[in-house]
Amino acid sequence: MSHTAIAELFLPLLGPQRCLTDADSAQRYGVDWTKVWAPAPSLVLLPETVEEVQEIVRIANAEGLALVPSGGRTGLSAAAVAANGEVVVAFDRMNKVLHFDPLDRAVTVQPGIITQQLQEFAEQNDLFYPVDFASAGSSQIGGNIGTNAGGIKVIRYGMTRDWITGLKVVTGKGDLLDLNKGLIKNATGYDFRHLFTGAEGTLGLVVEATVKLARRPRDLTVLVLGVPGFDEVMKVLHTFQLDIDLTAFEFFSEKAMGHVLAHGVPRPFDTVAPFYCLLEFEQLSEQVGERAMELFEKCVEAGWVIDGVMSQSLAQLDQLWQLRERISESIAPFTPYKNDISVTVSKVPAFVQEVDAVVQREYPDFEIVWFGHIGDGNMHLNILKPAELAKEVFFERCNNVSRWVFEIVQRYNGSISAEHGVGMTKKPYLGYSRSAEEIGYMRAVKQLFDPNNVMNPGKLFDL
Template sequence: MMDQNLRDRFIAIVGEKNAITDAADQVPYLKEWRDMWRGTTPVVLRPANTAEISAILKLAHETNTRIVPQSGNTGLVNGQIPQGDEVLLSLNRMTRVIEVDAANNTMTVEAGCILQNVQKAAEEVDRLFPLSLASEGSARIGGNLSSNAGGLNVLAYGNTRELCLGLEVVLADGRIWDGLRSLRKDNTGYDLKDLFIGAEGTLGVITAAVLKLFPRPRRYDTCFCAVSTPQAALELLHLVKGSNGHVVAFELLPAIGVGFAVQHMQAVNPLSTASPWYVLFEIADGSSESVEEVLDLSLTKGVLTDGALAQSEAQRQSFWHMRESLSESQKFEGGSIKHDVSVPVSRVPDFLEAAIAAVARFMPGARPCPFGHMGDGNIHFNVSQPVGMDKQAFLAQWQAMNEVVFAEVLKRNGSISAEHGIGRLKAQDMLKIKSPVELDMMRSLKQAFDPKNILNPGRVLPLESES
């Protein structure tokens, strides 16, 4: 347990009212939202600014105290939940929008800004910040950057890495790096910001960021389509890309997932014809005539079997409610073993066929529910438990199920983590999927930036004792 005197020194930095030591009050910070993991900490620190974070890390570096940064606590890989005597560093008080420069199409924000609030601040100056996630009402920019979040619009705008121009970061020893530059061209050596994006707080604590803004689309054409196979969905993707407009999303949904959403989440299937697979795609600033031509051509070619074009903003939101309900709806079907994987877009159809068959061989009765961002090759290959199986017995097969699914991913030169990160959940898998050269480079970076291993230890790379 942490020495009381040391705990008091940490508390003094943020003030007693911004330090949480009561176990009941700590629960929201220590409980993962799906209730898969619960943690412990001697204190939750809620600093108000970068200077306080710097002081916290200076003290942590001096005393070899382990620090776990946390933003919105929406992570899915157990990267933000402290264990034992790890101090939790919450950025939820650092929520300022520092500057909006509409002429430069940039916004500078503190890391604790909620993603939805960043989106709204962009809208107020008639701009778009395109990062969009199901958890955008609680996820925060610092966490989005630390995990290099993806979301619905990666096809058009890229991952969070592509949406960031500059960072402010507090290093493990408390030094502050001010890299808050709003330049689109800066060819002056190593691009340091990219080291911290996707590093999950293991190399430094992101405290502020300069984000890219984009012209706000004036109209959307949103279509919900029925297709017979993922291969047909791939063919539809090529046809849609040839339309007039900017394809911003292309999502694949299985019949089982649509059924779950209709049954448990009050989602509405706009199509009367049942189908084994569905596609939801959206085009910005195109023309309805062009989209209708794509739909007609796709029907003629037999690429899709039915389709609906949203006729109002309410119907568009209804389509998206279906998509965004898929993950939560699986809660009502018992245990769900989740995979966030990616393969080349061209390999999505054969990956799905092979992985579904492999799961059936491994666990007869298991119910694969693969869905997600087919336009960029990122599939959330979730598996719901067999009907009637004990939930805990099913979840006990998590690692074994991972090996079954990951084997098919790696055969196609894919990734076992497309957008959720590594955390503690997949840290051991890094030893299997990364080459010795890659692991050595990553460990060298960790050693250079955090020689005492106090920042989020055991996340991304396993602790030596766990290797």
């Protein structure tokens, strides 16, 4: 069907203002942060009501059209890319707070609300939405639900799915389901809320969500510790976790920190260490701070920590966080190959060593930069392109790296995508983390909720 003919199907429903056919809109709404596939949607739709979304799905089924849900398009797996003439359904105009009750400590929102707006709404009500990550300024809650977004506070607060108490979805068949209705306890059969969370829009469209909020954290304090090796990183984690409720436990290598320092962030202390840990906790009383200092000294005595610093002010806390948060931007000029993987926490040291060994053996001139959320077993592997190497050659070699890394991931019972999802970029590798039987059941579940394959086809797996 021609793009014009497709537009004609939706114009009576949405009018020309919310049925965009221009090239600019196609370019803007057809991509996410991956930029591997060229955007080529046939049309961009901007519904404002649940009823309009249902009607869009009805038309898609009747006419055999493919729909791509679109939130903030900050994804890193191309799950929101429309590269094959699909109809983009963007939720920018469904971005309102619908209901809030302080007693429930929960807010019901439309899917297009931006993560940061949700965080600010919570703060205005003396509460806290704790799922936080680099793209919070533009990602939308609907997209967060689609990928079950995680981020930097997972060790304490869990993933997006842990905060969604209610979910309204329109299935691929066009049914409107009102799942769990904001309840905390509800033992009435299969919990489809959790099936739609992380489904990357392949089962249906999220049209409303009820989100739990938490008590605001108080007196956040950061420790940055220099650590001689990976085994010691794990010992530090274990020592602190038995005693203090950590809100974050991040790690990065000296190499990673070097790139950030080159951008003007000061070194946290003079001693150079191969690895650094960043621990964050609420200093709810002086005793907690004292206890943290005792544990710090214990770790020094045991030889697990070389040096360290504890933030004495919010300004210092922010500065110490920059050591971790600015890694991605500081290595961006080196055209990094990135991979987001996880194993269970205890296996992290051996896993990292194996990956390091294979990459260094095969490509000794590649610089590996590790950082990540070690407290939950999630590491970001980054390999920087040597200056003299052509981009094409580099990425071709990185395809080999992917295969080796995923083979190691599989042997360690890990995940080929810890928090970025599968989309199109990891689709060929899904079998390294999920068995043939599991993928078979996934396909069957997809067909059940979306028999005509209108919902984000070609993402996650092929039918």
